Amino acid sequence: MRRVPWVALSVLALALGIRLAAFLAPLSNLMPGCAFKRLTGFACVTCGLTRSVLALGQGQWYEAIYWYPAMAFLLVLAPLAALWDVRRAWRGDAYLPLPTSRAVRFGVWILLGGIWALQVMRGI
Amino acid sequence: MPIPFSASLRASLRALVRPSRAFADAPPPLGRALGRMLAVWVPLALANAGLTVWRALQAYGQLRQSGPPRWLERLSGADPEALWELFRTLPAPPAFDRVWPWLLLVVPIGLLGTWIHHAVWDHTGLWLLGGLKQKHGFRTTLVAEAEALRIAALGTLVGLVGFVPGLGALLTLPLILLDGYLWLFRGFALAARHGCEPWKGVAATAVHAVLLGTCALGLTAMMLMLVRVAP
Numbered sequence: 001m002r003r004v005p006w007v008a009l010s011v012l013a014l015a016l017g018i019r020l021a022a023f024l025a026p027l028s029n030l031m032p033g034c035a036f037k038r039l040t041g042f043a044c045v046t047c048g049l050t051r052s053v054l055a056l057g058q059g060q061w062y063e064a065i066y067w068y069p070a071m072a073f074l075l076v077l078a079p080l081a082a083l084w085d086v087r088r089a090w091r092g093d094a095y096l097p098l099p100t101s102r103a104v105r106f107g108v109w110i111l112l113g114g115i116w117a118l119q120v121m122r123g124i
Numbered sequence: 125m126p127i128p129f130s131a132s133l134r135a136s137l138r139a140l141v142r143p144s145r146a147f148a149d150a151p152p153p154l155g156r157a158l159g160r161m162l163a164v165w166v167p168l169a170l171a172n173a174g175l176t177v178w179r180a181l182q183a184y185g186q187l188r189q190s191g192p193p194r195w196l197e198r199l200s201g202a203d204p205e206a207l208w209e210l211f212r213t214l215p216a217p218p219a220f221d222r223v224w225p226w227l228l229l230v231v232p233i234g235l236l237g238t239w240i241h242h243a244v245w246d247h248t249g250l251w252l253l254g255g256l257k258q259k260h261g262f263r264t265t266l267v268a269e270a271e272a273l274r275i276a277a278l279g280t281l282v283g284l285v286g287f288v289p290g291l292g293a294l295l296t297l298p299l300i301l302l303d304g305y306l307w308l309f310r311g312f313a314l315a316a317r318h319g320c321e322p323w324k325g326v327a328a329t330a331v332h333a334v335l336l337g338t339c340a341l342g343l344t345a346m347m348l349m350l351v352r353v354a355p
Contacts, residue, residue: 045335097261098251105252112335 002092007085011078022057043119045112067124070115132164136275143309147271147316154263157270161239165277166232172280173227175287181217188214243269245336246314249328255320264317272313276306307333 028051036044052068055061056075065072088095099105139146151157187193192207247265250256279302286292286299308326315325 095262098256100256102254105254108252 002094003089005082005085005089008082008089011082011085014078018053018057020057021053025054025058028054043116043122043124045116045119047119048124068115069118070111133278136278139275140278140305140309143312144322146275147268147313151264151267151271151317154267154270157267157274158239161270161274161277162232162235164274165235165280168277168280168284169231169235170227171284173231174224175284177223177227178220179287181220181223184214184217187211188216239266239269239273242273242310242332245332246310246328249331249335250314250318250320250324252331253324253327255315255318255324255328257319260318265314268313268317269310271317272310276309279303279306 034044034047036042037047046068048067049071052064052066052071055063055067056071061075065075152160188211191211192204197204197207243262243265246269247256247262250265282302283299286295308329311324311326311329312322313325314320314328315322318325
């Protein structure tokens with residue numbers, strides 16, 4: 001099982017899914033919008049993600065990052081993670097455990113909260 | 125005469141009532157945990173999917189005949205005439221005989237996908253809450269999820285009662301509450317197998333729900349969007 005690049009395969013599946021999602025773009029204006037935002041008046045933590053994915057599927061990189069700035073992280077990290085995973089599988093190494101550092105975990109929470117705050121402030 | 129699977133059923137019920145003691149034994153190997161989960165869950169999920177599809181085909185056929193209900197006209201916001209025209213041009217539903225063989229393929233794949241999906245997101249949630257230990261990796265989460273989902277399949281069994289005419293509407297709220305509990309129940313398996321406090325396991329499933337809840341709303345929105353499309 002160590003020889004299977006699971007992360008790289010997941011990235012590939014994700015890329016394929018995003019490309020296929022572009023075919024739904026012509027229907028995007030008919031979408032009723034986020035139920036959370038409609039209910040509370042504030043953007044939810046993933047508000048803008050659908051529009052970002054649709055834009056990305058059409059190759060509109062700038063729009064994709066505009067609608068969901070965290071997409072920039074994904075665009076940079078996903079190919080790097082896939083390459084690292086192919087190398088790991090090629091060498092037959094085990095997957096590294098997730099970092100135990102409290103600072104890293106705290107950083108991810110701040111990132112998630114920050115993305116949410118940013119989307120709320122921008123009124124996305 | 126003993127009732128088949130009664131011992132297993134009793135053990136599952138005991139686990140659901142006392143989740144903090146349910147995973148005290150040594151964990152099984154991954155293959156055995158997965159096999160046991162599929163052995164219990166696949167037949168129940170097949171029955172559930174078969175009944176759901178059968179009901180859906182019936183409802184679809186009736187909709188084609190009677191046109192859109194008023195609530196759908198209001199909800200979709202589409203022009204009623206256009207909606208009527210859309211319903212008139214809908215293709216006839218396929219016969220159930222032609223659909224069910226596909227379920228034999230789709231349901232097991234769907235269950236495996238659900239298992240991996242829960243494992244990935246619960247593992248991430250547990251990591252975010254500091255519940256992961258160095259010596260326990262993703263494989264431990266896969267085992268814990270398989271064990272928990274085998275027991276939680278009891279919910280699918282209870283859900284079949286909702287197909288009894290007249291009971292479905294009555295059981296809606298209790299079944300939603302049961303679903304909610306079964307969602308959190310996975311957290312006890314996670315906590316036991318990773319050796320962390322139960323609240324962290326349960327909270328990991330809650331983090332998973334919060335992070336993905338909005339995506340589920342997105343899916344609902346996509347379905348509504350399809351309803352709103354008129355020629």
